[in-house]
Amino acid sequence: MQSINGWQWEEYDEVVSTNDTVRNLTNKKDGAKYVVTALRQTGGRGRRGRSWVSLEGNLFMSMAFEAELKNVGQIVFIVSLSLLETLRHLFPDINICLKWPNDVLVNDRKISGILLEKGEGDYIIAGIGVNIAAAPKIDGLVYPAQSLADFGFETGRLDLFRAYLQTFEANYKLWQEQGFETIRARWLANAKNLGKEILVRMNNEERSGIFAGVDENGTLLLERNNNLEKIYAGDIFCL
Numbered sequence: 625m626q627s628i629n630g631w632q633w634e635e636y637d638e639v640v641s642t643n644d645t646v647r648n649l650t651n652k653k654d655g656a657k658y659v660v661t662a663l664r665q666t667g668g669r670g671r672r673g674r675s676w677v678s679l680e681g682n683l684f685m686s687m688a689f690e691a692e693l694k695n696v697g698q699i700v701f702i703v704s705l706s707l708l709e710t711l712r713h714l715f716p717d718i719n720i721c722l723k724w725p726n727d728v729l730v731n732d733r734k735i736s737g738i739l740l741e742k743g744e745g746d747y748i749i750a751g752i753g754v755n756i757a758a759a760p761k762i763d764g765l766v767y768p769a770q771s772l773a774d775f776g777f778e779t780g781r782l783d784l785f786r787a788y789l790q791t792f793e794a795n796y797k798l799w800q801e802q803g804f805e806t807i808r809a810r811w812l813a814n815a816k817n818l819g820k821e822i823l824v825r826m827n828n829e830e831r832s833g834i835f836a837g838v839d840e841n842g843t844l845l846l847e848r849n850n851n852l853e854k855i856y857a858g859d860i861f862c863l
């Protein structure tokens with residue numbers, strides 16, 4: 625175990641899922657912040673029961689820290705905004721934006737995935753995958769996956785990890801000191817489709833309307849028939 629910026633860090637060659645590995649570290653419930661990275665994942669998980677194809681050369685990292693569960697909706701925004709800001713800092717010309725709830729798109733292609741889960745005790749786990757070197761070819765996606773390398777942006781896996789951890793720390797501190805407003809404003813300033821007509825695909829239903837913003841829990845606000853409807857989970861598409 626190494627210490628990095630106040631985090632207890634373990635790097636592995638191969639794990640099933642870095643979210644599971646970091647969860648095991650939090651069994652001690654000692655309040656420390658843990659982060660796990662791995663070269664390979666054999667059972668990477670995505671949102672909504674999907675799997676995360678984990679190609680070698682990409683970043684797989686999971687952070688575990690104590691936080692109140694009721695704040696998870698805001699923390700997702702800190703996690704994704706921090707990734708956008710890290711990549712923009714590394715590559716100032718990058719065409720990057722955020723897609724609710726937690727996707728980071730480069731040239732309208734999905735280059736990363738973020739999965740927040742409840743950990744042991746008061747721990748929250750934030751898992752991040754970034755397609756640095758390669759992306760799986762999956763047919764039929766509206767926002768196909770691509771890698772940073774596909775667009776000519778080169779970075780080392782651990783360089784990106786270290787830079788990300790620093791940005792996340794700074795943004796998390798900002799949130800603790802000032803609350804959600806600044807994070808929400810910065811997130812929305814980079815949001816795809818804000819003010820535009822979108823289609824939201826939920827488990828059993830689709831709804832279209834104007835993407836009007838997000839509330840203080842990170843819930844999407846959809847304007848339909850002069851009403852603001854709250855969307856708690858789903859995938860959005862531009863119409």
Ligand code: BTN
Pocket residue numbers: 640641642643665667668669670671672674676683684685686736737738739751752753754
């Ligand atoms: C998604 O877009 O559906 C979220 C994908 C999250 C993938 C990352 S990779 C590191 C961590 N370990 C996992 O098993 N999943 C997350």
